Amino acid sequence: MRPDGYARFLNPAVAAVPPSxxxxxxxxxxxxxxxxxxxxxxxxxxxxxxxxxRAINSLVDGETQYTPNRGLLSLRKEISFYLEHRxxxxxxxxxxxxxxxxxxxxxDLALRAMLSPGDEVLVPxxxxxxxxxxxxxxxxxxxxxxxxxxxxFRLRPEQxxxxxxxxxxxxxxPYPNNPTGGIMEREDLEALVPLIxxxxxxxxxxxxxxxxxxxxxAHFSFAALPGMAERTLxxxxxxxxxxxxxxxxxxxxxxxxxxxxxxxxHQYGIMCAPRMGQVAAExxxxxxxxxxxxxxxxxxxxxxxxxxxxxDGFRSMGLDCFEPYGAFYVFPSIQSxxxxxxxxxxxxxxxxxxxxxPGNAFxxxxxxxIRCCYATAIDKLNISLDRIxxxxxxxxxxxx
Amino acid sequence: MTKLESALLDVLKEDCRLPLEKLAVMxxxxxxxxxxxxxxxxxxxxxxxxxxVINWDLTDRERVEAxxxxxxxxxxxxxxxxxxxxxxxxxxxxxxxxxxxxxxLLVLVEARTLRELAAFVSAKLSTLxxxxxxxxxxxxxxxxxxxIVFEGEESDxxxxxxx
Numbered sequence: 001m002r003p004d005g006y007a008r009f010l011n012p013a014v015a016a017v018p019p020s021x022x023x024x025x026x027x028x029x030x031x032x033x034x035x036x037x038x039x040x041x042x043x044x045x046x047x048x049x050x051x052x053x054r055a056i057n058s059l060v061d062g063e064t065q066y067t068p069n070r071g072l073l074s075l076r077k078e079i080s081f082y083l084e085h086r087x088x089x090x091x092x093x094x095x096x097x098x099x100x101x102x103x104x105x106x107x108d109l110a111l112r113a114m115l116s117p118g119d120e121v122l123v124p125x126x127x128x129x130x131x132x133x134x135x136x137x138x139x140x141x142x143x144x145x146x147x148x149x150x151x152x153f154r155l156r157p158e159q160x161x162x163x164x165x166x167x168x169x170x171x172x173x174p175y176p177n178n179p180t181g182g183i184m185e186r187e188d189l190e191a192l193v194p195l196i197x198x199x200x201x202x203x204x205x206x207x208x209x210x211x212x213x214x215x216x217x218a219h220f221s222f223a224a225l226p227g228m229a230e231r232t233l234x235x236x237x238x239x240x241x242x243x244x245x246x247x248x249x250x251x252x253x254x255x256x257x258x259x260x261x262x263x264x265x266h267q268y269g270i271m272c273a274p275r276m277g278q279v280a281a282e283x284x285x286x287x288x289x290x291x292x293x294x295x296x297x298x299x300x301x302x303x304x305x306x307x308x309x310x311x312d313g314f315r316s317m318g319l320d321c322f323e324p325y326g327a328f329y330v331f332p333s334i335q336s337x338x339x340x341x342x343x344x345x346x347x348x349x350x351x352x353x354x355x356x357x358p359g360n361a362f363x364x365x366x367x368x369x370i371r372c373c374y375a376t377a378i379d380k381l382n383i384s385l386d387r388i389x390x391x392x393x394x395x396x397x398x399x400x
Numbered sequence: 401m402t403k404l405e406s407a408l409l410d411v412l413k414e415d416c417r418l419p420l421e422k423l424a425v426m427x428x429x430x431x432x433x434x435x436x437x438x439x440x441x442x443x444x445x446x447x448x449x450x451x452x453v454i455n456w457d458l459t460d461r462e463r464v465e466a467x468x469x470x471x472x473x474x475x476x477x478x479x480x481x482x483x484x485x486x487x488x489x490x491x492x493x494x495x496x497x498x499x500x501x502x503x504x505l506l507v508l509v510e511a512r513t514l515r516e517l518a519a520f521v522s523a524k525l526s527t528l529x530x531x532x533x534x535x536x537x538x539x540x541x542x543x544x545x546x547x548i549v550f551e552g553e554e555s556d557x558x559x560x561x562x563x
Contacts (some may be wrong), residue, residue, distance in 0.1 A: 026561040039561035129563040178563075305411060305426035312425040355560055378415050382422070 017133045021361030025345065029355040036384050038372040039355040041178065043243040043328070045375075047280070048295045051242070054283035055276050063275055069267040071099025071251070072278050078285035079251055087210070087221040089234065095256040098263050099281075101273050103208045103237040103250035108134050109262040110204050110233045110252060111170075115140035119169040121204075124155050125363035126331075128178045128206070132363075143168070146365045149322050149333065153182030157191045164195065170202040173222055176209035179362045179371035180331045181307075181324020183213060186220040193225060203232045208250070209327040211241035211296050214304045217325045223253075230255055233262075240327070241296055242284040247277035303328050306374040306381055313385035317392045328375045331359065335368040337395050345370055347395070352387035404429050404437055409446070412438075416450040453546045464517050465494075465510050465539040468525065469503040471532045480504065483530050492520045503535070514538075 007015070022039075029035055046052075070076065076093035084090040091097050100106040107130065111121065115138040123131045125144035132142035145163045147153045155173070171192075175184040196203060205222040213219050223232040237250025250273075252262060272278075288296060307324065314321035314332040321332040334344045341358035349355050359366030374381060407427045411418065418426075424434045441447045456463050472483045480498050487507055488496045495508040507525070511517035521536055542550055 020563065022561055022563050026559070029560045035560070037558075037560040040558045041562040042558055044556070044558070301407070301410070305407065308428060309422060309426050357561060361563075378411070378418070382418075 013136055013139075017136050020129050022129060022357060025349075025355065025357060025361075028346070029349060032349065032353055032355075035349060035353040035355050036376070036380050036387075037355040038374070038376065038381075038384055039357045040373050040375060042245040043240065043299065043375050044377065045243040045299055047242065047244050047247070048284075048287075050287060051244070051280050051283045055247075055280040058276060058279040063279060065275065067099075067272045067275050067278055069263055069272055070097065071273060072275070072282065075099060075278050075282040075285075076251075078282050078289070079253075081289065082285050083221075083234075083236075083253065087219065087224055089221050089223045089229065089253070091234075091253040092256070096259055097251055097253045098259050098266060099273050099278060100237075100250045100252060100266065101270055102239060102248045103206060103235050103252075104130060105266070105270065105273075106233075106235040106237075106250050106252035106262075107131065107172075107204065107206060108138070109265050110235070111135055111138035111140065112265055113258065113261045114138075114170055114202060118167055120165060120167045122160065122163050122168060122171045122201075123363075124172065124174060124177070126153075126177075126179055126359060126366035126369075127172070127174045127362055129362060131172050131174070140169070141167075144363055144365070147180070147182065148365070149320070149369075152322065153177060153180035153331075154184055154188045155192065157195055160192060160195050164199050164201075168199055168201060170204055171196065173203055173205040175205075175207070176213055176219070176326020178209065178327050179329050179357070179359065179366065179369075180322070181327045181329045182322075183217060183326040184220070184222075185217065186225075189220060189222050189225060193228065196228075196231070201231070203228070204235065205232055206235045208235065208237050209240050210236060211293075212300060212303060212328055213326045214300070214307060215323070215325050219326075233258060238281045238284055242281075242288075243299065244277075244280065244284065247274075247280055249273055249277040249281040303375065306376075306378060309378070309381060310372060310374045310385070313381075313389075317385075317389045318396070319392065328373055330372050330374060331366075331369045332372070333369050334392075337392060339395065341367055341370055348388065348391050351394075352391045354384045354387050354391075356388075402437075404433065405441060405446075408434065408437060408441070412447070412450075453548055455542070455550050457542065457550070462512050463510065464512070464514050465508065466517055466521075467537050467539065468507040468509060468521065469499075469535040469537075470505040470507055470525070471534075472504050472530045473532050475530060478530075483528075486528055486530070487525065490520070490524060492517070492524075503533075 080093040135142040233254040238244040359369030
């Protein structure tokens with residue numbers, strides 16, 4: 001250890017980014033073996049066996065080499081077919097699709113390809129924890145745009161207008177949203193278009209939860225709006241929809257000039273996404289194409305039942321709980337308890353052994369809420385709800 | 401089958417102890433509708449019983465299971481159904497299936513001891529006049545039943561908290 005530390009070697013901008021607010025909870029929750037965790041961010045389904053088996057066979061057959069930088073062409077063709085038929089967004093598999101190491105790499109590439117020092121990126125708040133730090137790592141400045149429960153956590157043009165400046169270069173659209181479960185329907189997206197055009201913004205649309213949408217709603221892709229494909233990088237992947245988190249396969253689609261620059265960073269930095277994951281991902285899409293996405297639909301139905309159970313459970317406790325139409329999270333407000341999100345989650349974990357994630361981990365606007373993932377067995381969800389109800393009863397009116 | 405029936409069967413298959421109120425919440429149907437539908441499923445014998453899946457190997461109960469392939473000669477005026485009925489009435493018989501292929505009926509038998517089971521096959525099953533042959537295979541270990549793996553693998557390997 002150097003007596004004067006490593007500051008000399010560290011990029012001050014990177015060193016200054018605070019550690020993820022989730023980290024502390026992870027350390028805390030990891031020590032409690034018998035706690036029920038509603039803090040996960042991934043499906044409780046395992047990757048369907050037929051998909052796993054395809055990867056096994058691929059290894060047995062010795063398919064262990066690099067793939068093209070942009071990913072296996074056969075996979076890109078499947079992605080192209082999928083996006084065109086599912087969301088009405090056609091992309092050329094040769095030039096407009098890049099397979100990445102999870103959607104996370106795609107976000108990083110998009111930001112690094114676009115940002116120069118001083119450039120601002122609008123990030124709806126609350127949102128997935130990585131956007132703002134990734135903007136900083138890419139040399140830009142993240143600008144949070146508050147979304148509110150009374151607007152169903154949808155991004156409204158007036159909020160966007162208030163945050164945009166001449167330095168704004170891009171807008172991240174993370175819908176269906178983690179942690180709120182909020183979605184953006186076609187008319188919500190259309191309402192943003194005039195501002196996006198007037199300020200000449202690029203849109204980074206992270207649609208990783210696109211298949212997980214409920215209540216008779218359908219996912220609408222921003223790039224499907226007339227004229228918007230040319231200013232949109234659409235990011236998606238296999239983790240959430242196909243229960244393939246550990247495979248690390250995602251993709252980004254957009255205008256060929258943009259994709260070729262993203263690919264330049266990708267080819268020097270990463271080379272290619274793991275072949276094994278790509279093979280499995282291709283199988284997931286091929287199967288889906290042939291069986292009408294029955295695995296995805298079965299998982300969605302199962303999530304939907306649990307979603308209803310959770311929303312009803314929180315409302316029965318007297319907590320405000322916005323009805324989420326996407327992803328697999330509920331985001332109830334705990335303000336009536338008088339506790340902060342962190343106080344609530346810490347005490348809940350200690351007293352009732354239920355782990356939830358404080359809403360402020362996802363941005364300042366998340367303060368007052370907690371994120372509970374319902375991708376967990378029904379019996380565990382019911383036990384958690386009983387425990388949280390007991391907790392809320394014990395603490396209601398104590399402070400305030 | 402209606403959408404609600406299908407949803408209720410899916411949920412009950414996973415956990416049949418859920419109260420009707422929760423079933424209503426989860427399926428988005430009214431309590432009355434759910435109660436009626438479940439009752440109708442029971443009456444129509446779509447739902448036959450609400451029973452746990454038990455791993456008997458973890459108990460101290462003595463128990464032997466066998467699968468017996470049975471060849472029969474169906475008689476005039478007496479098809480396979482009637483032969484099956486002669487077999488499934490024995491208390492030892494847990495399940496009987498009519499099969500395609502080399503034999504006719506697959507009979508799952510359970511007894512306390514090997515001796516009891518052997519006695520069942522030799523004294524009760526083989527002596528039925530319509531049974532022309534049996535081949536008995538004992539169950540050594542059960543790995544998976546009703547979609548549930550009995551040992552290993554299925555633990556939750558997810559990180560307790562992830563973004």
